[in-house]
Amino acid sequence: ITDAIRWVLGEQSAKSLRGAKMEDIIFAGSDSRKPLNVAEVTITLDNEDQFLPLDYQEVSITRRVYRSGESEFFINKQPCRLKDIVDLLMDSGLGKEAFSIIGQGRVEEILSSKPEERRTIFEEAAGVLKYKIRKKKAENKLAETQENLHRVSDILHELEQQLEPLKMQASIAKDYLEKRDELERFEVALMVHDIEQLHQQWTSLKQLLAQHQNEEIQLSSTLQKEEAEIEQLRDHITALDESIDGLQQVLLVASEELEKLEGKKEVLKERKKNAAQYKKQLEDTISSLSEKKERLELTLKHEKEQLAQLKKTVSTIQAELKEKQASLSAYDANVEEKIEQLKSDYIELVHEQASLKNERSHLQTLLEKLQAKQIALAEENRKYLDERKYLEEQYAKLDQKRQQMEKTLQEKETLLQQKTNEVAAMKADLEKKESMLYQAYQYLQQTKSRKEMLEEMQQDYAGFFQGV
Numbered sequence: 001i002t003d004a005i006r007w008v009l010g011e012q013s014a015k016s017l018r019g020a021k022m023e024d025i026i027f028a029g030s031d032s033r034k035p036l037n038v039a040e041v042t043i044t045l046d047n048e049d050q051f052l053p054l055d056y057q058e059v060s061i062t063r064r065v066y067r068s069g070e071s072e073f074f075i076n077k078q079p080c081r082l083k084d085i086v087d088l089l090m091d092s093g094l095g096k097e098a099f100s101i102i103g104q105g106r107v108e109e110i111l112s113s114k115p116e117e118r119r120t121i122f123e124e125a126a127g128v129l130k131y132k133i134r135k136k137k138a139e140n141k142l143a144e145t146q147e148n149l150h151r152v153s154d155i156l157h158e159l160e161q162q163l164e165p166l167k168m169q170a171s172i173a174k175d176y177l178e179k180r181d182e183l184e185r186f187e188v189a190l191m192v193h194d195i196e197q198l199h200q201q202w203t204s205l206k207q208l209l210a211q212h213q214n215e216e217i218q219l220s221s222t223l224q225k226e227e228a229e230i231e232q233l234r235d236h237i238t239a240l241d242e243s244i245d246g247l248q249q250v251l252l253v254a255s256e257e258l259e260k261l262e263g264k265k266e267v268l269k270e271r272k273k274n275a276a277q278y279k280k281q282l283e284d285t286i287s288s289l290s291e292k293k294e295r296l297e298l299t300l301k302h303e304k305e306q307l308a309q310l311k312k313t314v315s316t317i318q319a320e321l322k323e324k325q326a327s328l329s330a331y332d333a334n335v336e337e338k339i340e341q342l343k344s345d346y347i348e349l350v351h352e353q354a355s356l357k358n359e360r361s362h363l364q365t366l367l368e369k370l371q372a373k374q375i376a377l378a379e380e381n382r383k384y385l386d387e388r389k390y391l392e393e394q395y396a397k398l399d400q401k402r403q404q405m406e407k408t409l410q411e412k413e414t415l416l417q418q419k420t421n422e423v424a425a426m427k428a429d430l431e432k433k434e435s436m437l438y439q440a441y442q443y444l445q446q447t448k449s450r451k452e453m454l455e456e457m458q459q460d461y462a463g464f465f466q467g468v
Helices: 002-008 082-089 106-111 115-126 129-299 301-460
Strands: 038-046 058-066 071-075 078-080
Touching: 002 038, 002 058, 058 082, 071 082
Parallel strands: none
Antiparallel strands: 038 058, 058 071, 071 078
């Protein structure tokens, strides 16, 4: 508990708390409890008599340390510094060096200490130590201020030596900035002029390219129309070829049918000829039989029945022959009529074929003209494409040149910005040095005035008694 009170009141020595390092005060764990990562102590002091310079009836001081080595301090739960706690408890008898808590060996150390060391103890007990510490701090600040005054004098002397060179450098820098600004203005104007010319060339080339693109679109449209017409003519020629092929097929079928009918006609003619020959043979036979009848009527009576039967047969054959002749005549008339009709159809087909051939020849001529026109258009399109390629190459070169100019302009702008920044930095540095020079000059004037005043006071023996 005593070590905890000493620690919360500001003890910084781990050895004074019987440890090797400050983290040793954190609970390291036991068999039944796990170790902790933080240690915290809070002490509450009664301040009803306002002994401590705080407007609270109770003052709570808290100190907290983590295993990482980080420390936190609180006064009435408000974060503060260790110095604030030390200053609060100074001369109160409650600090880390307070005599209300004396450790082992401390009594012997006090008794065996030197008189100067005992004086510190008595000053702490008497409440004088706080003022001595303040006095020491004031003396340190005074010495530091004196040192700063010496440094200011050195800086002032150095700045006085640098004043004339700085003025010359400032004049040179000012002339340089003016000349550089003028040069940059000229360079920017020249680049703007070049960019405007390039932009005009680029605009004219762009317009020319747009015009050629419009012409290309028109030529492409005309070419597409011509190709569509050629395709239609090709389709028409194909349809005509198909019609001619169909008519030729019909003509071939009609020719075959005509040949068949001619064959049938020849067969019928042959049959008619055979029938005539057969009729003649029959007539010859009848004549022969009649002669035989006359010769045999007397001698061959027993053959009358056979002759009668033969006559009957001849009559039947004659009737059949007449019927065949009538049928053959009708068939011949029908065949002749069909032959005439086929001949008429054949002639019409021949005429139509000739007409189709003429139309095909006309379409072929038109197709050749269109193909020649297409070749001319292709040649013109090729020339246009060559011209367009040339213009695109020129445009690419101009665009590349424009990009190079823009890049150069960008680099110039970057360089200009860099130089502007350098000039601004130089101006700022110059202004800073001028300000320092002005401050040093003011301080020099003040010092001179003070020196003159002190010299006057020394001459007048100011501050001394009149007897002196």
